[in-house]
Amino acid sequence: MPTSDAYHRMYLQQTLALATKSNGLTGINPLVGALVVKEGRVVGQGFHRKIGEAHAEIVALAEAGQQARDADLYVNLEPCCTHGHTPPCVDAIVAAGIRRVFVVENDPNPAVNGKSVRALRNHKIDVRRLPVPETNVNLWYRKYITTGIPYVTLKIALTENMRISGFKGRYVTSEPSRRYVHALRSQAGAVLIGINTVLTDDPYLTDRLVGRRNPARIIIDPHLRIPSNAHVLIPGARRIVMTSSDGDRKRIDELNELGVESILMEGEDYATNDLLRRIGKLKFGSILIEGGGQTFKRFLAEETYDDLYAFVAPVSVDNGIELTLVEKFFDGEKPEKIGEDTLYYVHRYN
Numbered sequence: 001m002p003t004s005d006a007y008h009r010m011y012l013q014q015t016l017a018l019a020t021k022s023n024g025l026t027g028i029n030p031l032v033g034a035l036v037v038k039e040g041r042v043v044g045q046g047f048h049r050k051i052g053e054a055h056a057e058i059v060a061l062a063e064a065g066q067q068a069r070d071a072d073l074y075v076n077l078e079p080c081c082t083h084g085h086t087p088p089c090v091d092a093i094v095a096a097g098i099r100r101v102f103v104v105e106n107d108p109n110p111a112v113n114g115k116s117v118r119a120l121r122n123h124k125i126d127v128r129r130l131p132v133p134e135t136n137v138n139l140w141y142r143k144y145i146t147t148g149i150p151y152v153t154l155k156i157a158l159t160e161n162m163r164i165s166g167f168k169g170r171y172v173t174s175e176p177s178r179r180y181v182h183a184l185r186s187q188a189g190a191v192l193i194g195i196n197t198v199l200t201d202d203p204y205l206t207d208r209l210v211g212r213r214n215p216a217r218i219i220i221d222p223h224l225r226i227p228s229n230a231h232v233l234i235p236g237a238r239r240i241v242m243t244s245s246d247g248d249r250k251r252i253d254e255l256n257e258l259g260v261e262s263i264l265m266e267g268e269d270y271a272t273n274d275l276l277r278r279i280g281k282l283k284f285g286s287i288l289i290e291g292g293g294q295t296f297k298r299f300l301a302e303e304t305y306d307d308l309y310a311f312v313a314p315v316s317v318d319n320g321i322e323l324t325l326v327e328k329f330f331d332g333e334k335p336e337k338i339g340e341d342t343l344y345y346v347h348r349y350n
């Protein structure tokens, strides 16, 4: 039976592919895929589909049944040893009689980090950690679980001369770009916008074009200017207004009656780090920021984002809100053609 690292990495790559199937569906839980392999044959596989449901290892072990005895388990993240929504996976792995466990990385959660590896080894299970290149499926989880701050992605649609408004019609970008954005939405815990965007565009912020999942919607609205019939308040996902603690109590109650949650902030001007900390407390591991100008400018200036997607349409306008802050990113970034538009992707730590 082959035993080289390359052989094991091949299965670990498969666990990553399985893991990404649930992108956006696991809440603050990590994306995890698992395989049970016996004598070179996959006898069980699984991934964590949804927060509250079985972990990947449990699904894979159940599929393997008796064949899990003396088999190898491949999993992209160190199994859990804690009691959460489900019992610890470590116990199930030991009970199933697994012989060796291969993981891509330790769980960065301080409650787990390395403890499960030690627990498995105490049961004489051979555990090996084999890093696989480009393992960024849980980049967001690593940030959230170690800092309490969600992973922040900015999505900006721009004209060639760096304007985010002032164009004819509702959208500046083409349908393929908008489809891409809906896919990004479906993977985010929540989408966040400033109140002026609600008032000028009345967006839905749903995933209509891909149809995977609608994220929660968060609106920064210090003065509670949001109308009750705004599209973002239509049920179908959590709706949250971040507003001032000394604001209109009656209006807050009216919104709460519509099922809209309110997060009360000090004062009327919020540092983005404070916003993010509060959003993290609501158990969102990632957010997608969709505008508008003031909101983008704050996150860019305070450097509190992780990723930026700038969709640039082949259009120029004379008026509109300028966003020159993003210009610096375009040098050296390899753009991608999306329909008629050009997409610049920037990971801030590159």
Ligand SMILES: NC(=O)c1ccc[n+]([C@@H]2O[C@H](COP(=O)([O-])OP(=O)(O)OC[C@H]3O[C@@H](n4cnc5c(N)ncnc54)[C@H](OP(=O)(O)O)[C@@H]3O)[C@@H](O)[C@H]2O)c1
Residues within 6 Å of the ligand: 155, 156, 157, 158, 163, 164, 165, 166, 193, 194, 195, 196, 197, 198, 200, 201, 220, 221, 222, 223, 224, 225, 268, 269, 270, 271, 272, 290, 291, 292, 293, 294, 295, 296, 298, 321
């Ligand atoms: N091309 C794109 O990607 C895109 C995307 C979305 C929107 N847009 C466009 O952007 C325009 C709207 O943008 P905008 O710059 O006017 O406003 P905005 O960012 O949508 O909303 C700004 C307002 O939100 C509140 N706010 C935002 N951040 C805050 C913070 N850190 N602390 C306290 N309050 C905060 C404030 O409300 P108060 O004034 O009540 O204090 C502020 O005036 C529209 O024309 C829209 O079409 C473009």
